[in-house]
Amino acid sequence: MASLVRRVWSAFSPPNPPPKEPKALKFGILGAANVAPLTLINPAKSHPEVIVQCVAARDRSKAEKFAKANGIPEVYDSYEDILNDPSIDCVLVPLPNALHFEWAAKAIRAGKHVLLEKPSVSNSKEAAVLFRMPELSQPNAPVLLEAFHTRFHPSFIYFQSLVREAPVESVSTESMIPWWGTSKNDIYFNHALAGGSIMSMGTYNFAALRLLFGAEPEECSSCDTHHYTDGIHANCDWDVHARFRFPGGRIGEAKTTLRGPTIWTPSTAKVQLQPVTLPEDQPNQIKTRTRHLTLHGIVHAIFWHRIDIHDTYEIRSKDSGALIRRWEEKRSEKAYTFKEAGIDSPGEDYWMSFRHQLEQFVNRVKGRETLTWVDGEDSIKQMEMIDMAYEKSGLGARPSTGFFETFEKGGEL
Template sequence: MTRTSTQSSSLCLIVSTSNGLSSPFVQEKHVLLEKPSTSNSSEANILFNLPELSLPNAPVLLEAFHVRFHPAVHLFLSFIDPAAVMHVHTDSMVPVFITDKGGIEFNYKLSGGSMMMLGTYNFGMLRMIFGAEPTECLECQTSIFGDGVHDRCDYRFAAKFAFPNGGVGEAMTTMRGSILWKPSEARVTMKEIVVTDKTIPEMQEKVRTRKVTLHGFMHAFVWHRIDVEDSYVIREKVKGMIVKAWVESESHKAYSYKDAGGEFGNPPGETWWMSYRYQLEEFVNRVKGRKTQYWISGDDSLNQMKMIDTAYEKSGLGLRPTSAFV
């Protein structure tokens, strides 16, 4: 892992090179590091456990997972009880004309592949929704060019993960998608719960099954919508006979924390702020020793890379290669 000293007066650096080119740590500098932070979890373990990071007044190192800082994502999560999550579907895509077969996204030596370049957003959303780390990658199907050159880089994948509460999370991505762009999506189905209702007879019970969908989690600053669908049933406790069933639906948006309201208070932010701007705000807050609304720790980034590793191992394509700079 390279440690580069510099005579520059710069206090902070933004590192936006491919994770396959370097995993830098700049001494005495605060670093905003492009995601994914490294090529595999072994590199991440070295990077986020550097001795410099545990010293008093240690420099700030943040993996630039901009999507996770947008208010829409946090409002979406507020409708979810992680312990009750039964199933999550996530998908993302880019149209075929956006990527090039000869680009870094399909260069194995530079840690290319759809899971690394795009699917990592899906993985991050799954971990946030379940509020836990996956226990196992159940399956991972991939598509490759099969031309003898790009055989270890996936351009499409579909993976399933098991989580500690018994739930299953699915992630699907393609980097060779239709020319008609489909916004990314995270769709959550929660377990049935009993809802207290003193207006119904004692021999009956009221239950609710909730589905929450965030359309556009990757580019929420451009457009997004949060749909909350609650399916209610009143039934007899003993025989289970349904007395009444109905659905209640509502939609929400949050381009700022002010839009989100409630528990989020009113931290700085405007409706026109991009997710990158919310991320930069928190980075500067941490550098200046101020309170942050949300943060991604080194352990969080390490666990993110572990999840990517398990998917690549399950797929048979193998881990992305360790950088020559380590």
């Protein structure tokens, strides 16, 4: 408990925060969103090359209150003012899902590096247009990153390394927010703003399936939802159970809800690996291992996570196949730092996944090597999987805005 308290305290109040370097990147935040402190403001405190310089919101008074609460020096009148300021290097786009495409595209056109909240956009059609903008393939192009923070934490990267030790047979994932953590009037449940549980917690489930299989789904075989049917909430799912078929007939399952039980439970990924043959001293015997892996705490690993490794060993006669011996071994591991994961990369145990993400984002902007990354084609595939599930559910892919339709036709920004 003491280590948990210390980690969480230090995540929000880093010990001995470093001075900012002369060429630190200046960030502007488009929108006074509640997620911005987690995604950028707190991580920036311990990063010597990041300064959160300004914020703008549709309501200036809201932006001023947000800036005062978070120690942001400047408040701008509009998002456009931030994009037009040559002293601002990067922007965070934490707006409602339906506005992601518009403001990411405008930021790229303005030459800003973009940290874009996940899910990147409303649907795969938007993703293909955004991540393949010509500006992104030019020399000295802006950096665009879908902020899939969980993928940057040591625990998930280490878990992936364990999964890669043998072919994957099946994967199941679960995530949830308790019923008291959301309201029907939240943007999660606004269809025009690209709401729904798949677009919220479900994105973590779907990404985990893709990454752990190391492949893209060929089909969504089923997608059962509970969803609203009235007004602006119509066709917004609050929970989902989806099944996907991956290459080789392998099955991946995703369960997620925004109206879960009263007591919160960590997100999990369970992976069944195919048996592998191990070296055996006896020439007339075959030794195999079947491994089952579970990662508890995918989303906020800093608070608590655990990797369970359950191995089943068998020794059989090479001639007859008869079982000679069978036993099980179980152990659990944690990786709050890359050192614990056996990887040579900087980081402290109090770094949240958002802080690790920011480290790699800055590295990419500065032209340095990145340990891990989410490239544009990856983000497109992620949205294709989301659309696949929504189409199977009967709810349909999330709609695009009029701005996208105009943009796609070559209209002016």
